[in-house]
Each structure stands twice: as C-alpha cells, then as structure tokens.
Amino acid sequence: MDLSLSPADLAFRDEVRAFLAGNLPPDISATFFACRRHSFDEMMRWHHILHAKGWVAPHWPVAHGGAGWSVLQQHIFDTEAMAAGAPRLRPFALRMIGPILIHFGSDAQRARFLPPMLSGEEYWCQGFSEPGAGSDLASLRCKAVRDGDDYIVTGQKTWTTTGQHAQWMFALVRTDPDAERPQKGISMVLIDMRSPGVRVQPIITIDGDHHVNDVFLDAVRVPAGNLVGQENKGWDYAKFLLAHERVTVANVGQAKAEITLLKGLARARGRLDDPVFATRLVDLETDMAALEITNLRMLSQLGPGRDAGALSSFLKLRGTEIQQRITELAMEVAGPEAAPWREDGAGNARRGPEGYGTHGWLFSRAFTVFGGSSEIQKNIVSKQILGL
Ligand SMILES: Cc1cc2nc3c(=O)[nH]c(=O)nc-3n(C[C@H](O)[C@H](O)[C@H](O)COP(=O)(O)OP(=O)(O)OC[C@H]3O[C@@H](n4cnc5c(N)ncnc54)[C@H](O)[C@@H]3O)c2cc1C
Structure with missing residues (x-):
C-alpha cells in the first residue's frame, strides 16, 4: 500500500488547512490547546460551520447532501481538523442512523430526517x-x-x-x-x-x-x-451500524493530536529528560503509527455495501487502549495538577484541569466499555478472524 499523498491529495490537504485557518473559531480551538473538553455548544457551533461549507457529512453520498469524499480524504480532514483543535462531531446522526436511513430507510424517511441531521437542527x-x-x-x-x-x-x-x-x-x-x-x-x-x-x-x-x-x-x-x-429486521441494521461505530471509536485523528499536545506539555515540564517516561511516550507513538496505518489499510478496502466486519472490533480494541494510555501519561505529566479538585485560596473546591487531569483519565475508563466492551471485541476477533 502506497502511503504517500498524491498531488491531488496534497492539494486537498492544503484546501482543508486553509479552511481551518479561516473558519475554526479561535476560542473553540483554544479549548483543545488548554487541555479541556469541547462543550456541546462548541461542538454544535462547529457543526453549523461545516454544514455551511458542505463538509458536515464527508462520507455520505453527494446525492444525499454529503461531501462524497474518499476514505483517504476523510482521514486527511480528520487528522488536520483534530490537529487544529476542532471538536469531534458526535456520531449518532452522521455516522450511525444517517447511513442506516440512506441504505435501508424509505424515501419519505430520507426526505424527512436527513436534511435536519445535516443542518444540526435535529x-x-x-x-x-x-x-x-x-x-x-x-x-x-x-x-x-x-x-x-x-x-x-x-x-x-x-x-x-x-x-x-x-x-x-x-x-x-x-x-x-x-x-x-x-x-x-x-x-x-x-x-x-x-x-x-x-x-x-x-x-x-x-x-x-x-x-x-x-x-x-x-x-x-x-x-x-x-x-x-x-x-x-432491526438486528441486521444494528450490526451494520455497530461495525461502523467501532471504526469511528478508533479515533485516530484525535488521538494523534492529543499525543502531539501531550508531547509539548511533557517537553515544557522537562519530562522528556526522564528516560522511562520518554520510552513510554515513544512506545505510544509507535503503536499509534501502527494503528493509523492499519486503519487506513482497512478503510481503503471498504467499498459501497461492504462493512468493516470483525476488523472494526480490532480497531476499536486497539484504538481505545491507546486513548487510555494517553490519559495515563497525561496524568503523569500533570503531576499534582492532575488532582480533580483544588482549593482556590478562599476555601472553595475548584475543578482541576479536565484534559490532562483525573477527569480525563476517569472518563477514559468508559472507552473500553462503550461501543461494545474489550472482552466482547476479543470474542469477535477470536471467532471471526482467528477462527477459534
Ligand atoms: C460512557 C458510556 C456511554 C454509552 N453510550 C451509549 C449510548 O449512547 N447508547 C447505547 O445504546 N449504549 C451506550 N452505552 C452502553 C454500552 O454499549 C454498554 O455499556 C456496553 O455494551 C457494555 O454493556 P453493559 O454495560 O451492560 O455491561 P455487561 O454486558 O453487563 O458487561 C459487564 C462486564 O462483563 C463482561 N462480559 C459480558 N459478556 C461477556 C462475554 N460474553 N465474554 C466475556 N466478557 C463478557 C464485559 O466485558 C464487562 O466487562 C454507553 C456506555 C458508556 C459507559
């Protein structure tokens, strides 16, 4: 598989970068670089901006209001947007029920439900x-x-x-x-x-x-x-949807952006001089690179009407483990600042930082549960890929 970008892909990446530079509100990207989670409102503001550009559903067919991008273009957009500090759009409409209605819904359902999903009205x-x-x-x-x-x-x-x-x-x-x-x-x-x-x-x-x-x-x-x-027949549609959900929860673009942010923080705090910490960070980056290539290889094999099947379980498993390791290293970098609550000097408990503190680490426990727990993914991989 050739991983170098073609001139057309490079031009697309430049177009995405220019769009992000001109349209991603600085207060929204600042949230990411301050290691905080984007709020629901910030996420929806970004949804509306992407919708106005016609980029809110990159993977939907153009006939249904999507951008009709290739998997590589979607990957480029995702990587660039996350690196710039953009919020990740929620998958429920755009990645789950939208594609289900496109494939299995009635014309009346598509006409009623797809436009307000795209606009963010619903x-x-x-x-x-x-x-x-x-x-x-x-x-x-x-x-x-x-x-x-x-x-x-x-x-x-x-x-x-x-x-x-x-x-x-x-x-x-x-x-x-x-x-x-x-x-x-x-x-x-x-x-x-x-x-x-x-x-x-x-x-x-x-x-x-x-x-x-x-x-x-x-x-x-x-x-x-x-x-x-x-x-x-709901079970058939649910299986189609869950395989797609597991691909997206691998969350490659966001994890890469978080590792870059983590590395910057670690450098600023002198943590990269600690060989044990530095080795763990390099291990994480290496596993991340392997996941990214596997993800791209897998996505490039998908075509219309072909779902990711059991391979999506593998991506989900690996991707969420990596995301948890990011939050563990982030806690180490934060040191005492990772505490969930701090005294503000006036006797009040103030919430500590989210992204690289205990809040992020605690919530990351859920990553290996939602979308099907790691044990269930391992069962699927052992049966359907390893044939055990
Ligand atoms: C933060 C969060 C958000 C979520 N969002 C949604 C949502 O929006 N919509 C939605 O529908 N659901 C959502 N879920 C639910 C999620 O899909 C379930 O939590 C998940 O499928 C596990 O089910 P359970 O919690 O009932 O645990 P259980 O199924 O009770 O599992 C408990 C433990 O037993 C293990 N286990 C169970 N069966 C087996 C087996 N056969 N072999 C080996 N081990 C096994 C599991 O791995 C787990 O460790 C969310 C969950 C979380 C935590």
Whole structure:
C-alpha cells in the first residue's frame, strides 16, 4: 500500500488547512490547546460551520447532501481538523442512523430526517442498551406493540449519551417476543424524544459529568412510518451500524493530536529528560503509527455495501487502549495538577484541569466499555478472524 499523498491529495490537504485557518473559531480551538473538553455548544457551533461549507457529512453520498469524499480524504480532514483543535462531531446522526436511513430507510424517511441531521437542527441519540442488555444486546426487553397506525413503545434505555440534548432517538425494540431466536424479534424505530411518555434522567459518571442518561419510555406512541426497513429486521441494521461505530471509536485523528499536545506539555515540564517516561511516550507513538496505518489499510478496502466486519472490533480494541494510555501519561505529566479538585485560596473546591487531569483519565475508563466492551471485541476477533 502506497502511503504517500498524491498531488491531488496534497492539494486537498492544503484546501482543508486553509479552511481551518479561516473558519475554526479561535476560542473553540483554544479549548483543545488548554487541555479541556469541547462543550456541546462548541461542538454544535462547529457543526453549523461545516454544514455551511458542505463538509458536515464527508462520507455520505453527494446525492444525499454529503461531501462524497474518499476514505483517504476523510482521514486527511480528520487528522488536520483534530490537529487544529476542532471538536469531534458526535456520531449518532452522521455516522450511525444517517447511513442506516440512506441504505435501508424509505424515501419519505430520507426526505424527512436527513436534511435536519445535516443542518444540526435535529440532534440524535442512540437507544440500544438497557439494564441487563448491554453486551447481550439481543436480550433487550423494551417492547413495541402495533396499535393501528402506531407502535406503542414501553421500556427503558440506558447509558444514552447526550440524550439530554436529543430531539430524536433511534432505538432497538422487541416486536416479536415469540421469535425462534431473540435477534429475529427486534426492530429499529425512530422515536421523537418530545413525545408524551418519554422521560430522560441524568446519570453522572465517575468523572462527575453528565454525559449519559436513563431514558424511560412509558407507552410512547411512535408512528408506524418511523419503523426503519422491515419489522423484525432491526438486528441486521444494528450490526451494520455497530461495525461502523467501532471504526469511528478508533479515533485516530484525535488521538494523534492529543499525543502531539501531550508531547509539548511533557517537553515544557522537562519530562522528556526522564528516560522511562520518554520510552513510554515513544512506545505510544509507535503503536499509534501502527494503528493509523492499519486503519487506513482497512478503510481503503471498504467499498459501497461492504462493512468493516470483525476488523472494526480490532480497531476499536486497539484504538481505545491507546486513548487510555494517553490519559495515563497525561496524568503523569500533570503531576499534582492532575488532582480533580483544588482549593482556590478562599476555601472553595475548584475543578482541576479536565484534559490532562483525573477527569480525563476517569472518563477514559468508559472507552473500553462503550461501543461494545474489550472482552466482547476479543470474542469477535477470536471467532471471526482467528477462527477459534
Ligand atoms: C460512557 C458510556 C456511554 C454509552 N453510550 C451509549 C449510548 O449512547 N447508547 C447505547 O445504546 N449504549 C451506550 N452505552 C452502553 C454500552 O454499549 C454498554 O455499556 C456496553 O455494551 C457494555 O454493556 P453493559 O454495560 O451492560 O455491561 P455487561 O454486558 O453487563 O458487561 C459487564 C462486564 O462483563 C463482561 N462480559 C459480558 N459478556 C461477556 C462475554 N460474553 N465474554 C466475556 N466478557 C463478557 C464485559 O466485558 C464487562 O466487562 C454507553 C456506555 C458508556 C459507559
């Protein structure tokens, strides 16, 4: 595989750099370089800027409002945008349900839902996991019962990331409790979060933040027109979606940008003079380079209608381990500043730095859980790649 960029790719990279220099608001990039997480509002501001340029959905076909970029162009954009300190857009609409509707949805659904996903007018969340149905997702119990032109949905979803901001949720529900296999009785439906009977309750994670929620669905009416594809085929669409989710959680562009930032901080604090620390950093960079090449090799093999399959599990596993190692080294660089709370001199507890402090490290524990835990990815790799 030739990894050098062609003249056309170099021209594209220059175009991306020029766009970032002229359009990424300095206060938003400053958040990244101050080692803080981008807020939801900063992320959405960037979404609107990308939408105005026509770059918000690089991987969607042009016919549906995407940029139609090649995988290499997407990689170049991602790497450049993250290095410049841009927020990473949330995947739920653009990477998950959008592509599902493009592939499996009806014309009416595409016309209704794709434009506000692109414009950012409607924000989406993912309603798959339930208490007792995470790794064993097929055991989900949230049920949808047909009633005239509607389904009546009753149950609970959990760990729903940014559900507090969402107008819509794509959810897996049980439509046939008597199916011969649990996977065959599941459908995918689109639920308006403003419907009567929807209640969103925050879950505060170990880093003290509100990323995720419980969502309670109490006899929520969902029009039958919001069924995606065919009834009881939801498992097939979910598998398609999860393979795509795992590719994106490898998060190569962001991890590379974070390593560069970490290296700068380590140099400024004299940590690179410590041979043990320096060796660990070099190991991390080497593994990162190997992941990037593997990611590119894999993405270049994907074409229309071909998903990443079990290889996406490998990327998810490796990518999230690397992200956790970044936060571990960042804590070491921060030293005492990594403490989650500090006294502000007036007797008040003040929050410590997020990106390179305990907050980032604590939240990174979730990386090897969401999108399917590492143990589950290893099971998939051992069965489908190693044939064990
Ligand atoms: C921060 C965060 C955000 C999330 N966001 C979303 C979201 O937006 N939407 C959504 O639907 N879900 C979301 N999830 C849920 C996520 O997908 C699940 O947490 C994940 O699939 C694991 O399921 P579980 O939590 O029920 O753990 P369990 O399935 O109960 O697993 C517990 C432990 O047992 C291990 N284990 C389970 N089965 C096996 C097995 N067969 N072999 C070996 N080990 C096994 C697991 O690896 C894990 O260590 C999120 C989770 C987190 C933490």
